[in-house]
Amino acid sequence: MPNLIQVQNASKIYGGGLIKRSDATIAVDKVTFTLSDEYPTITAIAGESGSGKTTLSLLMMGQISPDAGQVLYRGRDIAKLNNEERTIMRREVQPIYQDPYAAYNPFYRVDHVLQMPIKRFRLARTKAEATRVIENSMEMVGLRPAETLGRFPHQLSGGQRQRLMVARALLCKPQVIMADEPVSMVDASLRATILASLRKLNSELGISIIYITHDLTTAYQIAENIIIMYSGCVVESGAVNQVIRSPKHPYTKLLISSIPLPDKSKKWGGQEADETQNKGRKSTGCRFANRCPVAMDICWKEKPPLYTTDPDRAVACFRYDDSPVMESLDVAAVFSRKGKAQPGATQ
Numbered sequence: 001m002p003n004l005i006q007v008q009n010a011s012k013i014y015g016g017g018l019i020k021r022s023d024a025t026i027a028v029d030k031v032t033f034t035l036s037d038e039y040p041t042i043t044a045i046a047g048e049s050g051s052g053k054t055t056l057s058l059l060m061m062g063q064i065s066p067d068a069g070q071v072l073y074r075g076r077d078i079a080k081l082n083n084e085e086r087t088i089m090r091r092e093v094q095p096i097y098q099d100p101y102a103a104y105n106p107f108y109r110v111d112h113v114l115q116m117p118i119k120r121f122r123l124a125r126t127k128a129e130a131t132r133v134i135e136n137s138m139e140m141v142g143l144r145p146a147e148t149l150g151r152f153p154h155q156l157s158g159g160q161r162q163r164l165m166v167a168r169a170l171l172c173k174p175q176v177i178m179a180d181e182p183v184s185m186v187d188a189s190l191r192a193t194i195l196a197s198l199r200k201l202n203s204e205l206g207i208s209i210i211y212i213t214h215d216l217t218t219a220y221q222i223a224e225n226i227i228i229m230y231s232g233c234v235v236e237s238g239a240v241n242q243v244i245r246s247p248k249h250p251y252t253k254l255l256i257s258s259i260p261l262p263d264k265s266k267k268w269g270g271q272e273a274d275e276t277q278n279k280g281r282k283s284t285g286c287r288f289a290n291r292c293p294v295a296m297d298i299c300w301k302e303k304p305p306l307y308t309t310d311p312d313r314a315v316a317c318f319r320y321d322d323s324p325v326m327e328s329l330d331v332a333a334v335f336s337r338k339g340k341a342q343p344g345a346t347q
């Protein structure tokens with residue numbers, strides 16, 4: 001069985017193109033990542049604003065094309081899918097966005113957003129079957145159909161609107177849900193409810209979840225694996241427990257030091273590099289060099305490869321150059337193959 005999604009050495013450059021690189025933004029820089037079809041996983045893609053998370057997810061969904069490298073869906077180049085194959089992919093890979101309001105038309109009752117995929121993907125043969133499918137998926141995410149259907153978008157709470165988006169994704173019987181900051185606009189208790197429903201979809205229905213966030217706390221709560229991005233590059237990846245509890249890349253350490261983890265055993269003594277020290281200094285090597293408190297000479301000149309520091313860990317930092325270089329470059333190759341491992345929050 002081919003892998004579900006394979007991102008192969010893919011880059012996305014906005015403005016300027018590959019040739020005129022000076023005024024271009026390299027949003028995703030040679031990322032290789034495989035989402036296996038073997039077992040359902042929850043993978044967090046984390047990093048600060050502008051690090052390329054959304055761009056990577058758009059590449060994975062075929063909504064934008066890479067400027068270099070390629071993206072495969074079930075072994076086929078997304079760019080070369082025919083209409084029928086593309087429709088299947090659009091059904092199997094379902095996005096959930098940050099702002100649920102954007103998906104609704106204020107003049108239609110919310111039922112409309114649920115009926116659209118039913119028609120588009122022919123998910124029910126009769127009206128009664130459509131109603132049953134809709135109600136089932138709403139109940140999966142903890143919404144009561146009688147209280148929700150028939151209303152207009154503004155008559156629902158933000159949390160209800162977002163859960164309806166999860167229900168809509170669910171209708172399509174997806175293989176993957178790509179959730180881009182799905183809980184950043186809801187309050188803490190709803191956040192927990194929505195994250196719990198995403199986990200349930202993973203464990204009970206076998207749907208893989210890609211959870212995109214700048215918030216490591218929720219990534220830790222929901223995911224089994226994590227990819228940390230900085231400036232379009234993957235700097236660290238592995239089991240969420242290991243990466244969050246004992247980060248290796250200086251950037252991950254910096255991110256972790258800014259979040260309150262109740263049982264954080266190790267505090268990182270380091271601080272961000274003195275800004276004045278390296279201000280304006282351009283690195284042709286590691287993108288993080290001018291913020292890194294432990295940058296070495298080589299970091300300014302060469303881009304670090306991914307080192308496999310542990311069996312389920314990859315780190316792009318020269319400080320780990322005594323570990324083997326990861327030849328496959330696949331940041332997911334280090335993910336545990338145990339299948340439904342318990343995510344961090346329950347350990």
Ligand SMILES: Nc1ncnc2c1ncn2[C@@H]1O[C@H](COP(=O)(O)OP(=O)(O)OP(=O)(O)O)[C@@H](O)[C@H]1O
Nearest residue numbers: 014015025027048049050051052053054055056214
């Ligand atoms: N359509 C676009 N045109 C030009 N530049 C873009 C476009 N989309 C993204 N970028 C740039 O690409 C880089 C990566 O953006 P992206 O949206 O992928 O980051 P992100 O990690 O999702 O950030 P955030 O956490 O703020 O959502 C940023 O520098 C951004 O300004």
Ligand SMILES: [Mg+2]
Nearest residue numbers: 053054055180
């Ligand atoms: Mg984004």
